[in-house]
Amino acid sequence: MELHYTCSQIFNHKNMKILSEFKAFAMRGNVLDMAVGVVIGGSFGKIVSSLVDDIITPAILTPALRAANLANIQELVIPGTGIKYGNFISNIITFIIVAFALFLVIKSVNKFNKKQAEEQAAAAPPPPSNEEVLLKEIRDILKSKNL
Numbered sequence: 001m002e003l004h005y006t007c008s009q010i011f012n013h014k015n016m017k018i019l020s021e022f023k024a025f026a027m028r029g030n031v032l033d034m035a036v037g038v039v040i041g042g043s044f045g046k047i048v049s050s051l052v053d054d055i056i057t058p059a060i061l062t063p064a065l066r067a068a069n070l071a072n073i074q075e076l077v078i079p080g081t082g083i084k085y086g087n088f089i090s091n092i093i094t095f096i097i098v099a100f101a102l103f104l105v106i107k108s109v110n111k112f113n114k115k116q117a118e119e120q121a122a123a124a125p126p127p128p129s130n131e132e133v134l135l136k137e138i139r140d141i142l143k144s145k146n147l
Contacts (some may be wrong), residue, residue: 044098045094045098048093048094048097051097052097054094057090057093061073070086072086073086073090074086075086
């Protein structure tokens with residue numbers, strides 16, 4: 001079964017509308033910010049994995065591994081099974097580091113947003129008092145009677 005389409009069939013009004021809607025969706029700030037976050041997050045994940053595998057595991061867990069007569073954490077396996085709990089421990093350490101880093105980032109963003117909101121609230125003029133509102137109403141009533 002072969003499918004042959006002409007240019008007019010591919011680029012009809014309905015398809016062009018869908019493409020323009022998709023472009024508008026993809027170019028919104030939230031989607032672009034999310035894409036940047038995913039890319040940076042992937043890179044950050046590699047850095048944290050390297051930190052755990054190349055620095056934390058050898059520096060902190062080496063005495064425990066030597067006591068178990070193992071060279072690295074990946075050798076921690078339940079005998080007779082394929083369960084690699086050493087890898088699992090390494091991934092838990094990685095997760096804790098990433099979660100803590102995200103916590104710090106979110107905390108600083110929330111602090112910044114709160115500070116901006118306080119500045120905007122301080123800059124906004126206070127609402128008119130009840131007395132001012134009543135005086136304006138009286139003025140408007142008097143103006144309407146004079147016409």
